[in-house]
Amino acid sequence: IVGRPNVGKSSIFNWLARRRLAIVDDMAGVTRDRMTYLMEADGRYFELVDTGGMGIEDPDNLTGQIEDQISTGIETADVILFVVDTRAGLTPHDQEVAKRLRYIDKPIICVANKSDSENLDPQADEFYRLGRGKLLVVSTRADRNRPELLSMIVERLPPPLDDQPSSEPVMKVTIVGRRNVGKSTFVNSLANAERMIVSEVPGTTRDSVDVRFQLDGKEFIAIDTPGLRKNKSVRTNIDFYGTHRAKRGIRRADVVLLFFDASQRISKVDKQLCSYVAENYKPCVFVVNKWDLYYKQMPTDRWVTYLRDTFQTMWHVPIAFVTGQTGKNVKALLNHAQMLFKQSLSRVSTGQLNRLIKAAIEATPPPLHNHRRPKIFYATQVGIQPPTIVLVCNDPKAFSPTYRRYLLGVLRDQLSFGEVPIKLYLKRRASSDKRSDLEDPDTTPAEDVLEEVNDFDELERFPPDDDESDLSDMQFEA
Structure with a gap:
């Protein structure tokens, strides 16, 4: 999707995807990186790619890099949507874009956006003068001609490949952290391409951006998110949506890579990000970036101690030291992330769980409550991602809470998913449940318990919600 600034390219992107993926704002130059979205229409899968405005003068001196991203998008595309603005009419800037597309030997569809009613359709006729592909009038606001545009895209796609899709799920890795800690450089190292605009200017990334790449024949999705900072006021729409997308990137993740800058102290923003990751029960790796520049000032063991002392409830989270710019330890980090993904999908039998809990209780019985000994009748796993x-x-x-932490620690030490979050519930046994207790270790009541797992009057989660914090006062740096 290409065109001059402010013709509605990101609106077209969101409209076709039926998702609010790209930031839409009246200010020109909001889109910088290429945003992508894999979608299906008429039985065909294809990837939408949103690009920045051609010819934009970026205030942070990133014009050249934005243009490089646009050129790469055009070079790798199978079909090009050349977006123009019906209400604004044909402009010299549109003609400049048409010149850039003159020697592109690919199907081009000229999309006349903002044609909110049929009365405006005759105004779009002047775009025939550009001579760039089939003209179609659309309106994202009035939802006009979306099926027609999708059909035109599918008709112009190359023949489908015969390759069978992989049966393995594609792991989504979300990269989060403060501004300017090297997240986009790391993503480029994964993709082996200048996929993200990288700059010393804080807040260069404004959207959460999906990047598909392969490693050792397996496909992955890296989600680069905007850098966050502490800010109690939402100054612009871009601030608001940037924060929203960073938080949504965490919620979408299979594994979260929480980045720290080796040259900087851990901040309140880092702690709040960690809390948000924990609140959503996401497998996580603490990633200390730019390690090659600062390892002499702060050796590895001191950084490990520093992280463990700061995040005392996250002892299960592995720690990695990488250099995103050179790619050092990047492959090992991704392999470990893949192992965490597999752990989050693990299941354990009810029999094994019951034997484990029984041994834990025999080793350390729960303290008396109202002069009575609390009793656990049986344990069962009812879910994955996270193991529940x-x-x-x-x-x-x-x-x-102390005894619950003890049980959680036993589960983490003894089971195959010790490095990922475990969601632990305590549920009162129903009067109709006549199952025996842990003496019968092979009872398998997972289905019955799952039906009742939403009964929160009789169900308590550990860790409790009270300790959870949010990111409502954090904003992304534009």
């Missing part, structure tokens, strides 16, 4: 375990007991409130 329910302990059916006589009284959830009888188990102290």
Whole structure:
């Protein structure tokens, strides 16, 4: 999707995808990186690519890099949507864009956007003078001619490949962190291409951007997110949507890579990001970037101690030291992230869980509550991503937070998913449930418990919600 600034390219992108993916704003030059979205229409899969405005003068001196991103998008495209503005009419800037497309030997569709009613359609006829592909009038606001545009795109796609799609799920890795910690440089190292605009200017990335790449024959999706900073006021629409997309990138992730700059201290923003990752139960790796420049000032063991002391509830999170610019340790980091992804998909039998919980209780019985010993009848896993375990007991409130942490630690130490978050529930046994207790370790009540898992009057989660923090006062740096 190409065109001059402010013709509605990002609106077209969101409209076709039926998602609010790209930031849409009246200010020219909001889009910098290429945004992508894999979608399906008429039985064909294809990737939409949104680009920045051609000829934009960027205030942060990134014009050259934005133009490089546009050129790369055009070179790798199979079909080009040349977007123009019906209400504004034909401009010299449109003619300059048409000149750039003159020698592009690819199907081009001239999309006359902002044709909100049929009364405006005759105004679009002047775009025939550009001589660049089939003309179609559309309106994202009035939802005009979306099926027609999708059909035209599909008709112009190359023949489908015979390759069978992989049966393995594609892992989504979200890269988060403060501004200017090297997230986009790291993504470029993964993709082996200048996929993201990289600059010393903080806040260069404005959208969360999906980048597809392959490693050792396996496909991955890296989600680069805007850098966040502490800011109690939302100054612009771009600030608001940038923060929203960073948080959504975390929620979409299979694994989160939380980046730290080796030259800087851990900040409140880092702590809030970590809390948001934990709140969403996402597998995570602490990534110390720019390690080659600062390892002499702060050796590896000191950084590990620093991170462990700062994030004392996240001892299960692995730590990696990388140099995104040179690619050092990047492949090893991705392999470890893939291992975390597999752990989050792991299942354990009810029999194994019951034997494990029984041994833990025998080793350290729960403290008395109201002069009575709390009792766990059985345990079962009811979900994955994250692994979700329910302990059916006589009284959830009888188990102290300390004892719950003990049980969670036992599960983490003994099971195959020790490096990922575990969601632990305590549920009161229903009066109709006549199953025996842990003496019968092979009971498999997962389906029955799953049906009741939304009964929050009788169900308590650990860790509790009270300790969760949000990012409402954090804003991305534009």
